[in-house]
Amino acid sequence: MGESSFYDSMMRKGAAGGTRGAGAGAWDAGIGTGPAKAPSRKRGPGPKGPSDKVLGNRRARVVFNRAALEAAELGIADGLYELGLDLIADASLGPKGGPQFGPGSLRDPETAEERGVAMMLDTGWVKVWVNGVNVSIDAPTEAKPRDLALPYGQVVMVAAFASRLAHLQELGTVKMNAHPFLTPAFNRALPNTAEYVVPAMGKRIAAAPEESSTMTGLKAALAAELARQR
Amino acid sequence: MTTLSPVAAAVAELRAAAGVSTITTRIRAVEPAPGDALGAGSWVPFVVLSQLDAPYQAPTATSSVTIGMRCYAASYPDAEELYLACAAVFHRAGPRIAASRLGIYNSLALGGGTLDKDPDTAQPYAYGVINLNVSIQTIPT
Numbered sequence: 001m002g003e004s005s006f007y008d009s010m011m012r013k014g015a016a017g018g019t020r021g022a023g024a025g026a027w028d029a030g031i032g033t034g035p036a037k038a039p040s041r042k043r044g045p046g047p048k049g050p051s052d053k054v055l056g057n058r059r060a061r062v063v064f065n066r067a068a069l070e071a072a073e074l075g076i077a078d079g080l081y082e083l084g085l086d087l088i089a090d091a092s093l094g095p096k097g098g099p100q101f102g103p104g105s106l107r108d109p110e111t112a113e114e115r116g117v118a119m120m121l122d123t124g125w126v127k128v129w130v131n132g133v134n135v136s137i138d139a140p141t142e143a144k145p146r147d148l149a150l151p152y153g154q155v156v157m158v159a160a161f162a163s164r165l166a167h168l169q170e171l172g173t174v175k176m177n178a179h180p181f182l183t184p185a186f187n188r189a190l191p192n193t194a195e196y197v198v199p200a201m202g203k204r205i206a207a208a209p210e211e212s213s214t215m216t217g218l219k220a221a222l223a224a225e226l227a228r229q230r
Numbered sequence: 231m232t233t234l235s236p237v238a239a240a241v242a243e244l245r246a247a248a249g250v251s252t253i254t255t256r257i258r259a260v261e262p263a264p265g266d267a268l269g270a271g272s273w274v275p276f277v278v279l280s281q282l283d284a285p286y287q288a289p290t291a292t293s294s295v296t297i298g299m300r301c302y303a304a305s306y307p308d309a310e311e312l313y314l315a316c317a318a319v320f321h322r323a324g325p326r327i328a329a330s331r332l333g334i335y336n337s338l339a340l341g342g343g344t345l346d347k348d349p350d351t352a353q354p355y356a357y358g359v360i361n362l363n364v365s366i367q368t369i370p371t
Binding site: 167168170171172173174175177178180183184187188 | 260261262266267278280281282283285294296298300302344346348349350351353357359
């Protein structure tokens, strides 16, 4: 007879229990729920099974607080965007001792207008993606770099220079030594990431609705982190 | 460059690597040597390493050195092959001591392999960035 007879017998057991009604299935019956075969419960944790408390938790409804996660992600994005802007501003000062960079150099609006092309150091841009979606406040027109992956669950910030000469200045050519300006700015900015991200997260989460204990916990954790930074 | 120069150590490692030396022995620091950068039809493979940044990590007495690597060749596939051979020398190579007694705790090929051509000679090349976490003092024997 095989499976069908086993299933039928289990269904009969479930009907005898009578707690789940017509929808009761084999597993409900098999684990013995219902007044007819109530499981024996112990008062405390023991070697043979979990306590009442654990069984109670098992039945608790878990609410996924998406608002809290979105607020945290957008806060990270805000902080990284500000970090990127400062990084670009720092890099735009050019390399130390560079031949054609910095105040008083060729970088001026008049020369740019004559050439009809923006000066290289004026072409910096910043863009931030959350879960693959561009959330930059004033989204620049520059497209996503070809090789850049934007995986779900990650916040990605790109700070770059749109000029086609930028990588030649940064790395050099056969007739010109490297004049790195972006790598040093990046290395200077990187250690300060938390100073940008944590306050921005705090603002977003403070503005989010108090829906659950998760949000309260996040706010408390951020307040503690801010206090520690001060 | 001083004897503890990370770029000099990287150049020495590339010259000693079999995968690279079979393609070229022209491994340079900062700029090409005379005879490297030639016009179209005379292109020869060579590599130029230049230091982009080297901030000190004071608590650990190390320096995180970022090095730009440009690998020139006669064609784009050859340039890419040379770049991959060079990147393999550094990527997750582990702790070691250079001949100059510079301690290299770890090294990574951070990214790149981007193909381009030189604006002056039009020679194809692939460029990328490597990172060396090095000591700031000589490692005693």
